[in-house]
Amino acid sequence: MPVGEDQVQHLELSREVARRWNARFGDGYFPEPQAKLTPSRRIMGLDGNAKMSKSMGNTVGLLEPPASIWEKLRPAVTDPARVRRTDPGTPEVCNIYHLHRAFSPPDTVAHVETQCRTAGWGCIECKKVLFENVNQELTPIRARAEEIRARPALVDEVAGDGAATARRVAGATMREVKDMMGLA
Ligand code: SF4
Numbered sequence: 459m460p461v462g463e464d465q466v467q468h469l470e471l472s473r474e475v476a477r478r479w480n481a482r483f484g485d486g487y488f489p490e491p492q493a494k495l496t497p498s499r500r501i502m503g504l505d506g507n508a509k510m511s512k513s514m515g516n517t518v519g520l521l522e523p524p525a526s527i528w529e530k531l532r533p534a535v536t537d538p539a540r541v542r543r544t545d546p547g548t549p550e551v552c553n554i555y556h557l558h559r560a561f562s563p564p565d566t567v568a569h570v571e572t573q574c575r576t577a578g579w580g581c582i583e584c585k586k587v588l589f590e591n592v593n594q595e596l597t598p599i600r601a602r603a604e605e606i607r608a609r610p611a612l613v614d615e616v617a618g619d620g621a622a623t624a625r626r627v628a629g630a631t632m633r634e635v636k637d638m639m640g641l642a
Contacts, residue, residue, distance in 0.1 A: 459491045463495060465493075466495075469493050472490075476491070477490060498557070498559040501556055504518070504553070506534075506535030506536075520603075521596075521599070527589065531585050531588065536552045536553070538551075540574075547575065548575070549574045549575070552574070554581065554585055555567075555571070558570050558587075561588065562588065563591075566591065570584060
């Protein structure tokens, strides 16, 4: 199950419920969900203080226009030890580096590490590269969102199909569960 690092504890609760139910009524019936973490497990807000949160205004929106994203990235907090352009940095403590890990290809991430540690470039150059890669990733998402926005009936149709499938699958599961618990 794809989750952020801070959701792992909630997933653990589901695993515990599945384990207990399985032990009592039917071993292995409910598979224990496994956390699927990406290389960037936790993205902090652009202010560097907390995780991204809309209410704190430190987020980057997937459908946000490029100019607005750059306005936010340009002043975003980086490694506080890089006071001057010539100061070497530690990418691991920098949120921009973690965003690179989420959006940039591996060779670019390696380049960022080298350039940061050797003060080979300034943070603005680093952010410009990130900005390009964020845009590259978000451009098709924005285009798809536009297409969907133009066809609201499609959204209703897909949501309706999904709800019908979920009802069918959940109904069958509940019948089996009640049977195994002797409640049928
Ligand atoms: S060079 Fe990049 S990774 Fe290093 S501190 Fe600056 S923004 Fe962060």
